[in-house]
Amino acid sequence: MVRVAVLDDYQGVARDYAEWDSLSAQVEFFHEHVEDPDELVRRLAPFEVVAAMRERTRFPREVLAALPNLKLLVTTGMRNAAIDMRAASELGIVVSGTGSGESDRAWAPTAELTWGLIFALLRKIPEEDRLIREGGWQGGVGVEVDGRTLGVLGLGRLGSQVATVGRAFGMDVIAWSQNLTDEAAAAAGARRVDKDELFAASDVLTIHTVLSKRTRGLVGAAELALMRPTAYLINTSRGPIVDEAALQAALREGRLAGAGIDVFAQEPLPADDPWRSTPRTVLTPHLGYVTENTYRAFYADTVECIAAYMQGEPVRVLNAG
Numbered sequence: 001m002v003r004v005a006v007l008d009d010y011q012g013v014a015r016d017y018a019e020w021d022s023l024s025a026q027v028e029f030f031h032e033h034v035e036d037p038d039e040l041v042r043r044l045a046p047f048e049v050v051a052a053m054r055e056r057t058r059f060p061r062e063v064l065a066a067l068p069n070l071k072l073l074v075t076t077g078m079r080n081a082a083i084d085m086r087a088a089s090e091l092g093i094v095v096s097g098t099g100s101g102e103s104d105r106a107w108a109p110t111a112e113l114t115w116g117l118i119f120a121l122l123r124k125i126p127e128e129d130r131l132i133r134e135g136g137w138q139g140g141v142g143v144e145v146d147g148r149t150l151g152v153l154g155l156g157r158l159g160s161q162v163a164t165v166g167r168a169f170g171m172d173v174i175a176w177s178q179n180l181t182d183e184a185a186a187a188a189g190a191r192r193v194d195k196d197e198l199f200a201a202s203d204v205l206t207i208h209t210v211l212s213k214r215t216r217g218l219v220g221a222a223e224l225a226l227m228r229p230t231a232y233l234i235n236t237s238r239g240p241i242v243d244e245a246a247l248q249a250a251l252r253e254g255r256l257a258g259a260g261i262d263v264f265a266q267e268p269l270p271a272d273d274p275w276r277s278t279p280r281t282v283l284t285p286h287l288g289y290v291t292e293n294t295y296r297a298f299y300a301d302t303v304e305c306i307a308a309y310m311q312g313e314p315v316r317v318l319n320a321g
Contacts, residue, residue, distance in 0.1 A: 018299035061087035098301030107158035110288035117260030146170035151202025154209030199226035211238035
């Protein structure tokens with residue numbers, strides 16, 4: 001019987017979001033993340049099929065080469081930078097992907113979380129909640145977004161949705177990315193500015209660009225130094241886009257008012273990670289895509305990919321050709 005490993009089911013809910021019993025397969029769910037490559041290989045050695053949740057687990061060439069029984073690797077979503085696609089192809093491993101939800105609006109949940117982080121920071125919602133539970137009342141003064149400047153780094157579909165909401169709240173929206181044009185910015189209701197102005201003028205700066213060689217470390221100490229001490233930074237994209245040490249230093253020294261962070265260079269965060277003690281932050285554990293609708297699409301499509309593979313007709317193959 002085909003053995004299937006479902007990885008990084010942190011919440012223990014994967015079984016509930018798809019008809020796994022429809023497969024003539026032995027399915028095992030792993031709830032704990034495995035970072036060590038040797039331990040990962042040991043655990044996955046018996047499995048013919050592995051289902052990966054986004055980029056939570058890395059599959060470089062050396063890991064794939066050490067798994068001779070692996071024939072199908074399913075990733076949720078249609079892009080996964082943590083999988084060496086070329087190595088998978090050379091090793092005869094099929095990599096299939098999934099959809100992300102209704103109308104495949106994969107960016108919508110992350111746009112929503114972005115605004116959740118913005119308001120949690122500016123209206124001090126976590127602090128006020130904690131104060132009330134501890135017996136207190138009204139510990140701080142919030143900041144309104146109306147009339148302030150929203151800076152969007154990366155004005156694709158996700159960034160454009162965040163910009164639309166910003167305009168609805170009465171914000172002036174500016175944007176920058178390497179290839180952004182005046183026309184594209186205007187179409188999203190934003191004004192294109194240069195990179196330095198984006199950081200210097202933003203009251204809230206939110207990051208919505210993909211991680212690549214060009215964007216790794218894009219937000220470093222020099223960019224953070226341009227920001228006002230009253231400004232806030234939001235990252236729901238990918239951790240390595242930001243120099244985490246530089247951002248933590250700016251927050252600790254009061255050179256930024258706050259940061260809302262959903263993504264980190266290392267995930268899950270180690271118990272002693274500096275983020276856990278960094279002040280002026282609201283932190284969430286990479287929740288941008290973690291919604292019922294998205295999980296339902298992810299896992300249902302994962303089952304479909306496995307069934308198609310077992311019938312000899314793989315679907316949504318990402319490493320074909």
